[in-house]
Amino acid sequence: MGREFDEQDPVKLYVPHRNPAGEVRSPLAPVGVFDSGIGGLTVVREIMRQMPQERLVYFGDTARLPYGSKSRSTIIRYSRQIVRFLHTKGVKAIVIACNTASSCALQTIARESSIPVIGVIYAGAVTAVKASRSGRIGIIGTQATVSSGIYPNVIRNISPEILVFQKACPLFVPLVEAGLLHDSVTDEIASRYLQELKGKYIDTLVLGCTHYPLIRSTIQRIMGDEVTLVNPAYETALELRQILEREKLLNPGTESAQDGDKYQFYVSDLAESFRDFASSILPAEAKNAQTIEIEEY
Amino acid sequence: MGREFDEQDPVKLYVPHRNPAGEVRSPLAPVGVFDSGIGGLTVVREIMRQMPQERLVYFGDTARLPYGSKSRSTIIRYSRQIVRFLHTKGVKAIVIACNTASSCALQTIARESSIPVIGVIYAGAVTAVKASRSGRIGIIGTQATVSSGIYPNVIRNISPEILVFQKACPLFVPLVEAGLLHDSVTDEIASRYLQELKGKYIDTLVLGCTHYPLIRSTIQRIMGDEVTLVNPAYETALELRQILEREKLLNPGTESAQDGDKYQFYVSDLAESFRDFASSILPAEAKNAQTIEIEEY
Numbered sequence: 310m311g312r313e314f315d316e317q318d319p320v321k322l323y324v325p326h327r328n329p330a331g332e333v334r335s336p337l338a339p340v341g342v343f344d345s346g347i348g349g350l351t352v353v354r355e356i357m358r359q360m361p362q363e364r365l366v367y368f369g370d371t372a373r374l375p376y377g378s379k380s381r382s383t384i385i386r387y388s389r390q391i392v393r394f395l396h397t398k399g400v401k402a403i404v405i406a407c408n409t410a411s412s413c414a415l416q417t418i419a420r421e422s423s424i425p426v427i428g429v430i431y432a433g434a435v436t437a438v439k440a441s442r443s444g445r446i447g448i449i450g451t452q453a454t455v456s457s458g459i460y461p462n463v464i465r466n467i468s469p470e471i472l473v474f475q476k477a478c479p480l481f482v483p484l485v486e487a488g489l490l491h492d493s494v495t496d497e498i499a500s501r502y503l504q505e506l507k508g509k510y511i512d513t514l515v516l517g518c519t520h521y522p523l524i525r526s527t528i529q530r531i532m533g534d535e536v537t538l539v540n541p542a543y544e545t546a547l548e549l550r551q552i553l554e555r556e557k558l559l560n561p562g563t564e565s566a567q568d569g570d571k572y573q574f575y576v577s578d579l580a581e582s583f584r585d586f587a588s589s590i591l592p593a594e595a596k597n598a599q600t601i602e603i604e605e606y
Numbered sequence: 607m608g609r610e611f612d613e614q615d616p617v618k619l620y621v622p623h624r625n626p627a628g629e630v631r632s633p634l635a636p637v638g639v640f641d642s643g644i645g646g647l648t649v650v651r652e653i654m655r656q657m658p659q660e661r662l663v664y665f666g667d668t669a670r671l672p673y674g675s676k677s678r679s680t681i682i683r684y685s686r687q688i689v690r691f692l693h694t695k696g697v698k699a700i701v702i703a704c705n706t707a708s709s710c711a712l713q714t715i716a717r718e719s720s721i722p723v724i725g726v727i728y729a730g731a732v733t734a735v736k737a738s739r740s741g742r743i744g745i746i747g748t749q750a751t752v753s754s755g756i757y758p759n760v761i762r763n764i765s766p767e768i769l770v771f772q773k774a775c776p777l778f779v780p781l782v783e784a785g786l787l788h789d790s791v792t793d794e795i796a797s798r799y800l801q802e803l804k805g806k807y808i809d810t811l812v813l814g815c816t817h818y819p820l821i822r823s824t825i826q827r828i829m830g831d832e833v834t835l836v837n838p839a840y841e842t843a844l845e846l847r848q849i850l851e852r853e854k855l856l857n858p859g860t861e862s863a864q865d866g867d868k869y870q871f872y873v874s875d876l877a878e879s880f881r882d883f884a885s886s887i888l889p890a891e892a893k894n895a896q897t898i899e900i901e902e903y
Contacts, residue, residue, distance in 0.1 A: 372680045373670050378783075383669045383875045386899070483780035486675075494794055578680045602683075604901040 334401035334424060336558050339364035339573070340549065341400035343391045345376035347586050348519025349406030352429065354591055355546040356404070357572075360553075362562030364571050366398045370603060372577035375482050376409040377451025377518070384453060388414035392422070393606040398573065400424065401558050404549055408433075408450050408517045408541075412457040425552050432548050433515045433541030434463040438471060440537045441513040447506040447536075448475045449528075450517030451482070460517060474509040478502045478518075485520045495527055503531050515539045574598035631698035631721060633855050636661035636870070637846065638697035640688045642673035644883050645816025646703030649726065651888055652843035653701070654869075657850075659859030661868050663695045667900060669874035672779050673706040674748025674815070681750060685711035689719070690903040695870065697721065698855050701846055705730075705747050705814045705838075709754040722849050729845050730812045730838030731760040737834045738810040741768045744803040744833075746825075747814030749774045757814060771806040775799045775815075782817045792824055800828050812836045871895035 342353055346369050353367055368391050370376070376384055388410050395403055402425040405411045405418070411428030419426045437446045448460040455477040464473050480498050489495045506514065514536050516522055522540045529538055553559040572593050576583045580600045587595035639650055643666045650664055665688050667673070673681050685707050692700055699722040702708045702715070708725030716723045734743045745757040752774040761770050777795050786792045803811065811833050813819055819837045826835055850856040869890050873880045877897045884892035 372676060379669055380875050480780055480784050483777055487777050494791055497791055497794075578677050 334399070334558065336401070336553075336560050337364070338399050338401035338558075339366045340553075341366045341368070341392075341395035341398065341403045342406050343368040343388075343395065343403070343410070344370070344405075344407040344519060345409060346371050346374040347583060350587055350590055351519050351522060351540070352404060352406035352542045352545055355542045356549060357592055359546045360550055360560070362560045363553075364560065366395060366400055366573045367575065368394060368603075369574075369576045369583060371579050371583060372603070375451070376407060377453050377479065377482060379409075379453060381413045381453065381457065384410055384413040385417050387603075388418055389421075390603050390606045392418055392426075394575070394601065394603060397606075402426070402549065402553060402556075404545065405429065406542075406545070407519060409453045412450075412454040412459045425556060425558075427545065427548055427552060429519075429541040429545045430459055430463055430517075432544035433517060433539055434460060434467060436541065436544045437513050437515050437539045438464060438467050440539060441471065443510070443512040444468075444471045445509060445511045445513075446471055446473050447509065447511035447514040448473060448517050449478050449481075449502065449506070449514065449521065450475070452477045452479055454517055460515060472509075474506055474511060476502055476506055478521075481524065482518065482520050485523050490524055491527070495524060496531075499524065499527050499531050503528065507532065511536060513537045513539060515541070517541075572597075575601050577601065577603040631696070631855065633698070633850075633857050634661075635696050635698035635855075636663045637850075638663050638665070638689075638692035638695065638700045639703050640665040640685075640692065640700070640707070641667070641702075641704040641816060642706060643668050643671040644880060647884055647887055648816050648819055648837075649701060649703035649839045649842055652839045653846060654889055656843045657847055657857070659857045660850075661857065663692060663697055663870045664872065665691060665900075666871075666873045666880060668876050668880060669900070672748070673704060673710075674750050674776065674779060676706075676750060678710045678750070678754065681707055681710040682714050684900075685715055686718075687900050687903045689715055689723075691872070691898065691900060694903075699723070699846065699850060699853075701842065702726065703839075703842070704816060706750045709747075709751040709756045722853060722855075724842065724845055724849060726816075726838040726842045727756055727760055727814075729841035730814060730836055731757060731764060733838065733841045734810050734812050734836045735761060735764050735768060737836060738768065740807070740809040741765075742806060742808045742810075743768055743770050744806065744808035744811040745770060745772045745814050746775050746778075746799065746803070746811065746818065747772070748779070749776055751814055757812060769806075771803055771808060773799055773803055775818075778815065778821065779817050782820050787821055788824070792821060793828075796821065796824050796828050800825065804829065808833060810834045810836060812838070814838075869894075872898050874898065874900040 340363055342349055405415055405428040408429055411430045415428040455475045461473040464471055484495045514532055516538055574595045580598045584595050584598045637660055639646055702712055702725040705726055708727045712725040752772045758770040761768055781792045811829055813835055871892045877895045881892050881895045
């Protein structure tokens, strides 16, 4: 981690970089975090836990979710709009807290950015490589994430001898959003999706979509206790901390920000249901969540 | 049908109207049809069957689907963009071939339009009222369609003594899109959703989402043969024909349009998979389907 952007080395495309000519933001500026909807809040929760002094601006694209079934070019276009919006809030760094957007848009966004940008893929890949003893790793994610081939690419760049097996699980997001977290239907669908991976004798499985940790117990039961499940949220927050330290952008925490000002939440639709969900999983309330028209950015 | 727009009478808001000051289009102009994605092609198929002489411009908002979980205001904003796009194609009338967009946006779009606009709700409601002997009608649809309350409102305006029972079925669209048309999981989810309606002793059930006819046999089996299933596509095409006749806009069919010119298909994402699906259900090929950036309208 901490390497500069280099067109020749694909793995470096997925690690944070800073444009040497770029503007330098204040350590007191907020970190921008975005996701296709609510899943990225698991990354926000981890950042709040590991870096309680940081200010955050979150954007969830609740009008246009899910991203997982869209094309790469559409995901890049939407991500660019969101980055332009986050820049209006003066963010000092951006975390793409969505596996699909990280898979399809991080490379483009990082290349165009004057501030550090990190995704969740690299953190997930590094953690999986560290965790695996057998060298056989499974990846589950949306159709777009799996089609992008980014997890296998990044893992092979870290450790070329590792075997990676992928499976798209398009019904997991709708099942989670329908609230069927502990349900026979989710069990049945998960059994079908995971059957193929079980036959590959993997010992590590990356939960390559921020919704999947919510059905972690079902996935663990089907895969068996001998398989380690990797949720990239923890390592992504750790990576953010390292980048901010390296760039001298860590908030010293001397400023006393009001809670309402410290954490700002924006969505493209349905702010009210977002507020309820966010407040249920975050240590801070998301009372100030508001809807913006993201197409205008 | 055929009544003019009247702010005082809610049912009239959902029937086609023509702005008296509006421009008059040529009968040779195409009819515009739009949907959140692919479901509206069932309405297109019916229009092609009933009015083979008509030229059509179809738009499917495949980048931003599904509409069923979005707010009313977002659905109206998206529908307005699509209407602006269809106007650039010189359409003489617009069919909103999506229950969710018809439920949330038809009233606004019709009020703002200088050409006839029809949705699928009125056709579905009229057909259900005609079909019901017991006066107990069920409606299934997306969360947005059910929350709008439009089917109960329109049905009560047609026939105040009829009892209407609604049920949102948010997993039907993802299950259909995952291809689980004849599957034990779809059976199980359908049984749960429809249980409540079975207890209401309805004799007629409106398939209030263009995806649902694709799992019609499952729904029929669970509801029982004594329940009539209503698919608004047929009656919507019939209603379009009546409006075009009344407005002297029916294409006389004397012009010989090339097939490629006669039917134009546009989507906001993934034109290729759209082409495959469209060609599989339409009598004409959708070879010319192309992607446009709908946010720019």
